[in-house]
Amino acid sequence: MNRTARRKLISNIMMALTGVCTFLTVSTLFLILGYLLWNGGTSVDWNFFTKLPKSPGETGGGMANAIVGSAQIIGLAALIGVPIGFIGGVYLAEFGGKTMSFLVRYTADLLNGVPSIVIGIFAWTVVVVPMKSFSALAGALSLAVMLIPIGLRSTEQFMLSVPLPLREGALALGASKWKTIATVVVPAAIRGILTGMILGVARIAGETAPLLFTALNNQYWSAGFNQPVATLPVMIYYRAISPYEDWHRQAWAAGLVLLAMVLVANIAARLILSRGAGAQRG
Amino acid sequence: MKTRRTFLFGSVIAGFLALGASAYAMVQINAAGATFPAAIYQKWFEKFKTAHPDDQINYQAIGSGGGVRQLTEGTVDFGASDFPLTDEQIAKITKYHVLHFPTVMGGVVPTYNVEGVSTDLKFTGQLLADIFSAKISKWNDAEIAKVNPGVKLPSTDIVVVHRSEGSGTTFVFTDFLSTVSPDWKNKIGKGPTVSWPSGLGAKGNEGVAGQVKQTPGAIGYVELFYAIQNKMPFGAVQNQAGKFLKASLESVTEAAAGAAKSMPADFRVSIVNAPGANAYPLSTFTWLLIPDSIPDAGKKKAIVEFLHWMLTTGQNDAAPLSYAPLPKSVIAKEEAQIAKIH
């Protein structure tokens, strides 16, 4: 075989290999989804959504309190994190001075990269210890700390992408800066901002580590935000490492529910974004 | 459109607040501690709540070490542990004096997952020490065969499974091993956590049971309930009198018999390697750690009521779950201790 033919052969083989790599990586997603759907689908039952957990070894329990608990914690975290991230992002995009903007951006990226277990330690020291109690509040705060940088950066990104002529038009008509932002820029960027927030919330919805020693867990319905609360990810963890078949079943069911929520949020967010971008261009 | 959005938003907020506020009428008590008695504790708290709907005791089984720690920090209202607190640990809690209330007795059993072995294996104390310190690494080792003549042991590797967190079950197990093996005492010692020479760490009694169940060749130590519940084989352990005994209601109760007669006033006692022909050597009391001063009137009432209930009706739940109910003399003394809670 002459050199050219050999080089061509190598080229074809290597490019085919990259296809194999793609196949392997993409197929893991399908394997994961498939496996979870198979095991979770057969495990989800009415009990799961309506009953409270039962003592070790007893069957028929469910995770009703964990589903509501997760909703409570995520809701509270969003309530705290979304406004702060949004308004902070407005600052970066519209008002930011050079040094301040740099500092805030750098710090937000820093916080974004902090492992969630370390955020859990932080929430424990500043909320659980002074409050002398594990609480949904502590859990929500740890999740909010993770949500803020995500919301901040995505808000900034989408606000900056609003074209200059739009702003200038409003200013030319005599509107003040904040009015321009509120009535022109934000509505124009709202799709992207919303997407960012949804993705952020979906990301914190699955976090387990920070909740282990902030929200702890609860056998019953949560008795208030200053009390421990059951959450889906924490329940999945404890059920998965247990020896009981029934509890494994519940872990699969919970895993399916959690993953479904997260994936739906992700897909919805991206759809909103792609349709919004299309509309703008059109 | 805007009004509809605000309405939706507002009702969501209202819903949250309602959820939070409605619960304030209830007395919510948080407790944490041992996984050893978790099976009966969860059942007790469930039953207690059915009888007293306004009192909710949320018990989180995070291990005895966790129970002691959270009680010391003040983040829970009471704790639970399979080992009594040392004087040092009691001194650390300055706000009040900690009262020990034994609840039930239980036994720690060596449970295993060995292919082809369905009969109960026998273990001497020294043998267990050698297995868990990795001196013996295969199931067909001569030492194991010596104590179990006639049993066909495979050549699989022994996989030790121990606790990854601070555990009263570990305390009892290592206490026993320290008593029967001077080598263990010197090199590893006893405690809620020790530096294990090898093996996998699992979380809680459930985690150890789960790990042993899933790993061929594994051996771990769990409370009797977990082995029975999961239909896992567990071995007989040689007691001080030389007899090989499996943990059971009778053998555990026998182990506590001597201690029941000479129970110290603060109920801190160890019944590991107790004397007696039919005493199970790995037996232990397990305690609720209750503050002697509870400022919240609602919580105090609930806890006192629970303790009375636990010492009377509650004891009936022990035997079905493979725990041994308290001796009558101990119950009487505890009833007297309840009066100390102010």
Add this chain to the structure above:
Amino acid sequence: MGNTAAVVAPSPGGARRFLKRLQDGDEIAHMLTLIFAASVLLIAVLLVYELWIHSSESRQRFGFNFFFTQTWDPNSGQFGALPYIYGTIVTSVLALLISVPLGVGAAIFLAELAPARVSNMLTFLVELLAAVPSVIYGLLAIFSLVPLLRTYIEPGLKATLGFLPMFQGPIYGIGFLAAGLILAIMTFPFIISISREALLEVPREQREAALALGATKWESTWQVVVPYAKLGIMGSIFLALARALGETMAVTMVIGNDPRIKASLFAPGYTIAAVIANEFSEAVNGLHQSALIELGLVLFLLTMILNAGARLLIIATTKKGSSRE
């Protein structure tokens, strides 16, 4: 606007102008948004402060020896971080060894070979992998990956490559290899997504020039395009590494939680994140807790450095791409 001026009493020019600006709302808006943005700084400062303060007992007691001691014994008060650092590094490096070749390979395919629509669709699917929570990866790993490893893969490796110390020793299924594999899967999306972006940034002229000179597709990709996108690809690797270092749940569910340093990949191990998750709520005394928080501080610093490095690399790539246009 007229009546507001009437409400304000006549005052010297400067104050009047200030009040006017105030009434326009811009100053308020500026201050308000500034406060919210500054809260990020406050949180970060507080975080570092708390980590520093609460780890002081351990730092003072052990000093730098903390990083080189193997013993971790809460009973005797001896705390050494070496087994956890070892475990964290081994699992992360193993994860990268698997995910970088596969990920970069897939990125090349998606950027160079696949038609745009297929490429976008597949990338979207891969990025969905990044959204799967860690605990679900752990759940899957326990029940599907570990038995697979224990029954087929590890015995197979032992039989074929057993002369290497890393494939010797008893087989549990659980251990470094299981953790490394699950981490590899978790880092795929980062490598693929960002490397693909970096590759797409490479100007067309580069490829065309190479092909015009007679290079095959592979030679053009591997010898021209990839080196051009090198910085971005490296950035993706840094990010993936940072993610792998901090992973908690999936790792603690399959690594075996044994603080020992072993050469074999079949052996159980422990990572920094895993030990914090397991022992934090019941650290028996102040020193134990302090040591755990010091571990947290170490993890924080490691991920901070890696993330900063990653962003610099990624920024450098985009700058390079745009400057050469």
